[in-house]
Amino acid sequence: MSAQPTTPASDLVNLEVDGKPTQIRKGAMIIEAADAIGVVIPRFCYHRKLPIAANCRMCMVEVEMGGRPVPKGLPACATPVTEGMRVQTHSKLALQYQRDVMEFLLINHPLDCPICDQGGECELQDLSLGFGRSVSRFTERKRAVADENIGPLVATEMTRCIHCTRCVRFTSEIAGSYELGGMGRTEDLLIGTYIGRTIETELSGNIIDVCPVGALTNKPFQFQARAWELIAKPSIGYHDALGSNLWLHARRGEVLRTVPRDNEAINECWLSDRDRYSHQGLYAADRIHAPEVKRDGQWQATTWEDALQFAGDALKKASGSELGILVHPASSNEEGDLLMRLARGLGSAHIDHRLRQLDFADGAVAGSFALPVTQVAQVKAALLVGSDLRHEIPLLNHRLHQAVKTGAKVYTVNPARFDFNYKLAGESIVAPQALVDALLSVAKAAVSAGASAPATLADAIDAASSDQGDSDAIAAMKHAASEQGSAVVILGEAAVTHPQASWLRALARFIADATGAGYNELPVGANAVGLATLGVLPGNGGLDAQAMLAQPRKSYVLYGVEPPHDFADGATALKALRSAEQVVAFSAYASAALREVADVILPIALLPEIDATLVNVDGLAQGVSAGAKAPGQARPGWKVLRALGGALQLAGFEFDDLAGLRAGIGERAVPSHDGLAARATGAGLTRLATWPIYRGDAVLRRATALNAHPLNRAAAVRLNAAEAQRLGLADGAQVRIGDVLLPLRFDAAVPDGAAWIEAAQDLTATLPPYGAAITLSKA
Template sequence: MSAQPTQTAPNLVNIEVDGKPIQVPKGSMIIEATDKAGIPIPRFCYHRKLPIAASCRQCLVEVEMGGRPMPKPQPACATPVAEGMKVLTRSDKALHAQRNVMEFLLINHPMDCPVCDQGGECELQDMALGYGRSVSRFTERKRTIADEDIGPLVATEMTRCIHCTRCVRFISEIAGTYEFGSMDRGDRHVIGTYIGKNVESELSGNIIDVCPVGALTNKPFQFKARAWELIAKPSIAWHDALGSNLWLHTRRGEVLRTVPRDNEAVNECWLSDRDRYSHQGMYAADRIGAPEVKRNGQWQATSWEDALECAGAALKKAPGSELGILLHPATSNEEGDLLMRMARGLGSAHVDHRLRQLDFADNAVAQPFALPVAEVEQVRAALLVGCDLRYEMPLLNHRLHQAAKKGAKIYAVNPAHFDFNYALAGEAVVAPQALVNALLALAKAAVAAGANAPAALADAISAARSDEGNDAAIAALKQAVSAQGRAVVILGEAAATHPQASWLRAIARFIADATGAGYDELPVGANAVGLARLGVVPGNGGLDAQAMLAQPRKSYLLYGVEPPHDFADGNAALKALHGADQVVAFSAYASAALREVADVILPIALLPEIDATLVNVDGLAQGVAAGAKAPGQARPGWKVLRALGGALQLAGFEFDDLAGLRDGIADRAAAPRSGLAARASAGGITRLATWPIYRSDAVLRRATALNAHPLNRAPAVRLNGDEARRLGLDSDGPVRVADVQLPLVIDAAVPDGTAWIEAAQDLTATLPPYGASITLSKA
């Protein structure tokens, strides 16, 4: 019988690598084929997530086509495969080329491995061991390069740079900020910022990971430890609801640095600076390591037994109807469920984690994304509503940035001109009080395109005014879906925390349904989706977070909450807590404000220090084991709650370990309701309050390097020039808002009728909340 021909799929080609036949996709580069086959090829400039540069030439291999060898070795990273190609990665010709390239790369390298932070995990070290010479044949003096100060996060030692341009390609193609580049040629060739400025990207720390040498290193970690001293513990990020996967690098239980852990569906191989550097805040001066009780107005450190007895007595002093339980939206599933058990045991229906929410008309809670994170990169059109996506969820913005590079049309309706790193196809920037009307105009365009308006919105949509820009946005969303593509409507934190968020949410959902787009609402809090799934919200007759402050309780239990910074209305929070008879605080920190209002502080561990479960924006429950040690006598929150619940003899606290606790956890998903807030017209100047990227929780507010970063702007009143002139203000003097003096910044990004004053700053945390009418005057 004659031999049968080999069948090859139409999108595959047959090649041979070092005598091994393999099939690889058409259009692949040789290095991609060998990586999939497990055949190593040395490289420096190549990175699977970055555009090909072919600048280092370390991956030179011998290639044969049609039985004839190519005259020169070819770069494996830039040579596409072809049918019948033969590749030799270990031939004499290939090895000779690779060793010669290594010798050239080391001509000017300082060879300072003993003092380099990259020592022990350096690609150049590894490659030099395999492909380098023991003695250099070059005797010329090595060149030196002056270092640039590019900010508080990344340290530079550019004499070590081998010009692979990975950092340049990352900053331009992934971060999208074009802050790094190559300058000059030959022996004057340098990598750096063009005008000697800080790198201000929210993803800048990733250039440390992609750098194959010690030219770019982690500045806060500098000279702290060697790679072999560190223990890597898998963990997850907890400053937004994406749940990026990461490694905690610890020594003797202390987190010294954080690096990304690959997960293509969540964070790929990247990590935002917020998640990379926040660990500094874990070791702040006001981290509390022992239980404390206030007696006769004085704080005293005490034993756990005494502190739990005092806490139990305080919680039982008032009836359950007078107890309010407020917890941070990053609280884990285990702790959230125990707090609900405690609330039931004490007879309280007043439990809430939605501290930054102002509008509860629809009882909204965080929901998983309709369009998963991994698919956002494939959208052909997107609508952003009240969304500063770069700073609210940096790695989701990265996905949208990649979609924009492929031609996606992105539209925005925002209360300020936010700084996107891609061009918008259309944008409406209106004052906060006009945001609902601007979105209604888009909804009217959707109705004109054939959609049926829901009854609750019909009159408002009918009264709205639309224009050609709105028609274009609706058409782009519909066209993206009809062309077998994807589209998404993303509701951001500036909309979810808006005083009329129920309107924005309902209209955005209608637009998504009318166009066939996915509806993704950014959760406010790292575990807001998990806490909503467990029903950690008010029970029947219970008060929500804002109502608990407007109708003060006699007792409060605060869990992981730092007043006033974590509240939408910090002044109302302080007023309610000051007026309470007793306040029991479970906290990792003892801030001055917390000491003023609390009666008992029970020190709890932070997420990297506990076993916990968090649910991300895709509804994925991610478990994490303790990777670091809590300081002093601080304990995991679930253990403290178990001890307190046991001391109070409450039902549901009989378990012995974490497994027993998890066995008793059941989903009790909170049910949203249909409802719309009253639309009161606001006059004068309205406050726009957004949470700064590096001040959204207590740990970030204590991370020194992040707080020194330019993205962490100083507190100020931001007005556009015309508005400032109308109010008789100028940038030379401070402005008075309520009882606070703030500098004035003229900012063209702010619309008329708006004062942009960021929240969570020490000076701004107690100002009137988002959407409130404020009076500005010269100080």
């Protein structure tokens, strides 16, 4: 039996389109009915995901209602269906309407198809073949429009604009940023930002996809290739755990462009800028093309045989208990499973992928969402805990934005006032050291509403204070879950990476259970769910990622990891790696820091260049095939691991191909923990460390266009003005933290007691970690 919802017959309308009888829901437009049965009606302004504008008139059709013809053409995108309606989309009259509209559109449109990046993919170009005249009757001067520079990601050629307003409706209704608009009237109408500012939405690249002409194009891709030169390969995004579906457009094995691939259950037809433009990072200057070993303090390129022999000898020098294996959380299932086999074969229980987490008291293992991604758009209430959702998973935030547009109430408990693109029903902004207390307050409101607190939390909840705002949030959550459909508690990365994450996780789970809401914890890493399922975690007696750095090992294996940027505590990581006797690095890049600490670098391919499997937030395993060629002698990681394991004669490396590898992969039971970290209290200034949207991994940090974007803020210490005044510091002044000098910026989003210093910047990667007490002094 189908699990898909059905529409009652009483809610269906019968009509006829080009002689084909069909049924569709009440309130649908003619163009939807035509699309459902494969009848093509030309259109420019209509888009199935955008509000109706009906301003291009290209979809004019001939309609008969109640047995009588309507005396004029009607736009199919804005005309609701009625019972017994008959529609002609290709009658003589309908075609005349469409040809007349096309003539108007082409009057001013520049004839620059040979130099337009949309040439070959242009809706206007396609439709003009069927509906355009061979000769123009226009004799007046053509209209020209000055271009705006709207940032490093989107190129403009606004003389080509046909005023369909798709981009305007996207930025207002989907992105929620209201950055584009129409100015002027008639022939003076312009689409732009009015003041010539950069478009800053994290979804800006989608205006390229919705633009039906070449007015908005991909700036990094500009003039690089033609559509017919590119080969499209399906792939997925790997910079967050949503796993957005996309197409890699490659020429001769090099990715030149990335565009969205429709998947309603994951990313619909959209793509975040982070996934769209990150391919530039694949071809950075420090991409390593051949194996290298360090002999007598000098790096030298070598053969694979020599490098693998060198790596194998290095790993044999220390006992298994002295070996730590650190795995990047975007590594594929295949790579993760082989790393577990390698650890087992070498006798080490110290393996972990949770590099950015500080609190492991409760196990801290990522899991799939309780409320699937598609259902987030239907919730009526949500509580965000420690989450800058726009930057953490942009397209999950889009789903919540759509829910708010239909009346959902969103409440937050955050360590800073993050920038949301929807109105919040309530928010609690406290410094990191007070975040647990703020959530305890919400939990106490849940107990006051009738919930029973678990024994481990009862005393702390009982001692907490509560206010009316917390009670309102709990009441809204309970009402939404019980009477309106659903509610969700989302635990974000600023909570998962918090030094008391176990408390935040336990309290968030309790609040979700108490209100009947779903509990969705954002995984830290594109494949954190998959790696956790496979058990790429410390074994019995094994040390977690932080412990094996705080208690340095003699040998380390770094897999896809870039020190110090990928660690929660970069300074501790560098200290441990520098003191190690052997460091074997599997890496796509050879940064200066990696060259300093490693003894051998084995070049591995990145996700767009390999066959791999990743698991997304819904627990969906998505397999992808290589869409590009790895540079030089770089090889897929699973092949390098197989060769190394084979050379060491370890069990589990006897397979011949990827199918043989996958046949041996199985899920492992993950031990459960219910511990809580020690409650740390203290006054003074505490560091808030969030991961910038475009610096979350090595590929993003090398994507040049993304790094030029305003969302990629320069490294700075951010304080609110009152806190800075108490410390005697001025806006723009240089301040010292240890040996690091950073500019001070006043930021009203930062609460008292906190200094917001973003992680993963070159200047901030070795500063004290998230939640640490810091001292600022004048430079």
